[in-house]
Amino acid sequence: MARYAMAIDTKRCVGCADCVVACQTENNVPIGYCRDWIVQDTYGEYPNLSMEIRSERCNHCDDSPCVRCCPTSASHYAEGGIVLVTHDECIGCKACITSCPYDARYVHPEGYIDKCTFCIHRVKEGEDPACVAVCPTHCMIFGDLDDKNSEISKVLRSRKYKTLIPEAGTKPHVFYLL
Amino acid sequence: MKETVITSGRMNPGIDPVLHAWGWEIPIYLFLGGVVAGILFFAGLYYIRGKSEQYKATVKIAPLFVPAMLSIGLLALFLDLTHKLYFWRLYTIIRWESPMSWGAWILMIVFPLSLMWIATFIEDIFPNWDWKFNFVKKTVTWLTGFQKWMAWGLIITSLILGMYTGILLSAFNARPFWNTAILGPLFLVSGLSTGTAFIMLISKSHEEKSKLGQIDLVLIAIEIFLIIHMFMGFLASTEVQIHAAHMFLGGPYTAVFWTFVFTLGLIVPFISEALELKGFKIPVVIPAMLVLIGGLILRFIVVDAGQSSRWLYKFVEQLQ
Numbered sequence: 001m002a003r004y005a006m007a008i009d010t011k012r013c014v015g016c017a018d019c020v021v022a023c024q025t026e027n028n029v030p031i032g033y034c035r036d037w038i039v040q041d042t043y044g045e046y047p048n049l050s051m052e053i054r055s056e057r058c059n060h061c062d063d064s065p066c067v068r069c070c071p072t073s074a075s076h077y078a079e080g081g082i083v084l085v086t087h088d089e090c091i092g093c094k095a096c097i098t099s100c101p102y103d104a105r106y107v108h109p110e111g112y113i114d115k116c117t118f119c120i121h122r123v124k125e126g127e128d129p130a131c132v133a134v135c136p137t138h139c140m141i142f143g144d145l146d147d148k149n150s151e152i153s154k155v156l157r158s159r160k161y162k163t164l165i166p167e168a169g170t171k172p173h174v175f176y177l178l
Numbered sequence: 179m180k181e182t183v184i185t186s187g188r189m190n191p192g193i194d195p196v197l198h199a200w201g202w203e204i205p206i207y208l209f210l211g212g213v214v215a216g217i218l219f220f221a222g223l224y225y226i227r228g229k230s231e232q233y234k235a236t237v238k239i240a241p242l243f244v245p246a247m248l249s250i251g252l253l254a255l256f257l258d259l260t261h262k263l264y265f266w267r268l269y270t271i272i273r274w275e276s277p278m279s280w281g282a283w284i285l286m287i288v289f290p291l292s293l294m295w296i297a298t299f300i301e302d303i304f305p306n307w308d309w310k311f312n313f314v315k316k317t318v319t320w321l322t323g324f325q326k327w328m329a330w331g332l333i334i335t336s337l338i339l340g341m342y343t344g345i346l347l348s349a350f351n352a353r354p355f356w357n358t359a360i361l362g363p364l365f366l367v368s369g370l371s372t373g374t375a376f377i378m379l380i381s382k383s384h385e386e387k388s389k390l391g392q393i394d395l396v397l398i399a400i401e402i403f404l405i406i407h408m409f410m411g412f413l414a415s416t417e418v419q420i421h422a423a424h425m426f427l428g429g430p431y432t433a434v435f436w437t438f439v440f441t442l443g444l445i446v447p448f449i450s451e452a453l454e455l456k457g458f459k460i461p462v463v464i465p466a467m468l469v470l471i472g473g474l475i476l477r478f479i480v481v482d483a484g485q486s487s488r489w490l491y492k493f494v495e496q497l498q
Contacts, residue, residue: 017186037188039491042181053185065352071279072267089267092260094199095278101352101489103197106190111261165489167416168351 002144004080004118005173006132007152007161008055012139015040015053019131019140023057026119026130030109035116036131055131055140058083058104058116059164059172066096066105075113080144081173082120087112101168118142145173182491197353197485203258205477208343209372210251212365212473214244215340216373218292220390222332225325235381236390238299243376244292252285277346284342288335291328298322340366347484355422355487356480360408367404368473371397375447375469378462387462391451394469398448405440422487431483439479443472 015038023029023036036057043050060083067075067083074089075096085096090112097105097113108114119129123142127133132140143152156175163172192198217240224230230237259265269286273279297318301307309315321328344365347356374394381387412423425431447465454460 015185020186033190034186034188037184038186040183040185042183043179045179065350068275069278069349071271071273071276071282072264073271073273074267087261088264090261091264091267092262093258093278094260095276095350097193097199098197098485099350099352103193103488103491106193107199107260113260168489 001146002080003146003173004060004082004123005143005145005152005175006057006118006129007141007155007175007177009139009141009159009177010052010054011177012137013053013055014137016136018134018136019055022130022134023116023119026122027117029114033106033108033114035104035114054176056102056104056164057131057174058100058118059102059170059174060116060118061173062171063169065099065101065168065170069095069099071095078120080118080123082118082123083115084117084120085113085115101165101170102172184491194491197488199485200258200481202478203254205474205481206254207251207258208346208365208477208481209474210247210254211339211343212369212477213372213376213470214247214251214288214292214369215336215343215366216370217241217244217376218288218295218332218336218373219340219370220373220377220393221295222329222336225329226333233383233386233389235383235386236377238303239380240373240377241292241296241299242303243380245289245296248285248289248292277342277349280338281342281346284335284338287331288339291331291335294321295325295328295332298325298328337366340369343369347480350484352489353484353487354416354418354489355412355425356484357419358408358411360404360411361480364401364404364408365477367397367400368476371401372470372473375466375473378466379470388454391454391462391465394465395448395451395455398444398451398469402440402444402448405444418487418489422483425483425486430486431479434475435479439472439476442468443475444469447472 017038020034020036020038024034027035029035036055039054039056041052060081062081064083067077071093072089072091074086076084076086078084092107092111092113105113105115122129128142132142141152141155143150145153147153155177160178161175162178163175188194220236221241224233224236256262256265268282272283298321309318341362344362348358348361351357371394374390374397378387378390409423412419426435447468450460450465
């Protein structure tokens, strides 16, 4: 079994939002919506400023509140721990939207709930997700945590990293290298 | 100083800048679910205590309104769904981890049970009632033999229904204001209280009204205790929950909550029911209507405030 995850190097990310555009194009995300987004944290006071830029998305958590609260099991763990929504099982009750501490989900104009899929259709073909593939600074690494020799396993062994709100108990699988 | 900005401009409808996944439909349903739980609980209770004649409005008349209330509540829930044609998926699976799944299933039990309950009493209330078909009449006569079982069924399922309306919200740790175990008992007690208020409005017996008034007095006292306890719990908890409490202690919900829910919905009816007990003549419609309106506003505020409380991206707070 694989366990897919993503590591994003905050020291390399310049916040160009290519990942956002690539995702919208690859996944035909409706206009006005996004499955990933760029967050810029600025610390300090002018002129002593420092910045952390993160490309954020669904964290494909190990203990996903969205999967837990779904009344129909439309939200489920697919292969490699990727959290997916089966469109024709989703009733659009929005429990998963309110359960997500990362606000990663939204109602697709067609009615079902939509979010990042880690581009599972590409991953199955052995490719990287669209956002990772286009990143001009190569700050994003996608891979299998169960494979000790994968690039992501190596980088998480050698670098400091954080996840977003680990205190929410969700065990997120998008890691930010510091 | 720290400033957070989403530079790629995330503005997903219903999510940004403040979550608004659930509008008026959910609080209306939670309110009606609570009233129904209250009505059915006391109907079952007073039947088992052998007071069906003495407390006729409680046991026989108030349940007549239940199917209509549940239908309106379920219609509101249905309107809230965004993928409506797939609603039947709720009933192809039972998911124990999902409060919404038990809610859907418990309604599948409560609704038919309330209909059967009414059917066995309808000839008492409308002496000229005619079932038209003989097999219906026979079925109802057969069901009448099970009234005691049904009464126990009503008590148990109504408690689950009343409790679940709160647990539905408290199960979301992503929304700090909802994430308190007090919400289940609070909504249950508030539901029982609005249920008694509804029965008081339709009852014609002075004895029944006065008994229900006394019960309501206790329920309101428990509710006040739970609300104070809830805020104490928040203030003693983590930063996000302290922040959630401050939305009601100086923040945007302060005026509406403490005026309409706490003062007019709990304190005033409490005082008027206590005065009634002391022998003052106060029309029952005053405390009953205040309790009902207070219960409705409580649910609107809780559903709204929960969605305003979050872990990340506190842009609105950043501006203040």
